[in-house]
Amino acid sequence: MAQVTLKQLLEAGVHFGHQTSRWNPKMRTYIFTARNGIHIIDLQKTVRLLDDAWDFTRGVAASGRPVLFVGTKKQAQETIQTEAARCGMYFVNRRWMGGMLTNFSTVKKRIERLQELRKMQQEGQFESMSKKEAKKLTDELDRLMFHFDGIADMKRLPGAMYVVDPRKEHIAVTEANRLKIPVVAITDSNCDPDREDRRRVPGRAPGGAGARRDPARGRGSRVPGDAALRGDRGVPRGRGGLSPDCV
Known part of the structure; x- marks a missing residue:
C-alpha cells in the first residue's frame, strides 16, 4: 500500500519541476x-x-x-x-x-571538542573565566554548533x-x-x-x-x-x- 498518495503530492506541489530551459534530459x-x-x-x-x-x-x-x-x-x-x-x-x-563523511575521523575530533565545550558551559565553567576567554570559547562553541550540532551524537558513518x-x-x-x-x-x-x-x-x-x-x-x-x-x-x-x- 502506498505510504503517500498522489493527491497528497499534488497538494504539496511536488509535481512542479523547473523551467523547461533548465531541465536535465536524463529526467x-x-x-x-x-x-x-x-x-x-x-x-x-x-x-x-x-x-x-x-x-x-x-x-x-x-x-x-x-x-x-x-x-x-x-x-x-x-x-x-x-x-x-x-x-x-x-x-x-x-x-x-x-x-x-570521507574524513570522518577528523570530524569526530571536532565533535569531541563540541561536546567538551558544551559540558563546560553547562557546568558553569565559562562564568569563572575572564570575559575575553569566555567569549573566545563561546564563539568557538557557536561555530562548532553551526556545523556539527545535527551530528553531535553520530558515532559512526x-x-x-x-x-x-x-x-x-x-x-x-x-x-x-x-x-x-x-x-x-x-x-x-x-x-x-x-x-x-x-x-x-x-x-x-x-x-x-x-x-x-x-x-x-x-x-x-x-x-x-x-x-x-x-x-x-x-x-x-x-x-x-x-x-x-x-x-
Whole structure:
C-alpha cells in the first residue's frame, strides 16, 4: 500500500519541476508534460519510488544503522531538522563541510571538542573565566554548533543518506558515493538521476519554479522519517534516542 498518495503530492506541489530551459534530459522518463514553460513531473512514478524509498529506509533503520538527513537550502532547513529529530536520526541543514563523511575521523575530533565545550558551559565553567576567554570559547562553541550540532551524537558513518536537492548537495552525494553509502534523493527536473548509489524520487526540490509551497513540508518527504520510525524500535539512536512517536 502506498505510504503517500498522489493527491497528497499534488497538494504539496511536488509535481512542479523547473523551467523547461533548465531541465536535465536524463529526467525525461520522469516528466509527464510541460505547462507554461514548467515541466510537470509524473507523480505516479513518484508514488512508486517513494514506496521503494520507504522499504529501503525501513530496512536500514531495522538493521540498527543511522540515516543522515541532508538539506541546506533555506526552504528545507527547518523540515530536515524536524524530521530527523522526529525519528531520532542525524541531520546537516546549515552547511556541508567537505570531508564530513570521507574524513570522518577528523570530524569526530571536532565533535569531541563540541561536546567538551558544551559540558563546560553547562557546568558553569565559562562564568569563572575572564570575559575575553569566555567569549573566545563561546564563539568557538557557536561555530562548532553551526556545523556539527545535527551530528553531535553520530558515532559512526550512516547506513544511508536522505537528500533534498542532490544538485545543491552534490558534495555530500559525492562523498556518500565514494563510501558506498546509499542515497535517497528528492530529484528535481534539473538534476542528474543517474548518479551512482542513489534511490531517486522525482519531485520538486525547494525553490522550484511555479510551486505553491515547499514539498519538504509535504507528506512525501516524511516518508524517510516514517520508515525510520518503523525500523528497529529497540535500538536507541540519534540525538537522545528514538522519538516518542516510536512508542
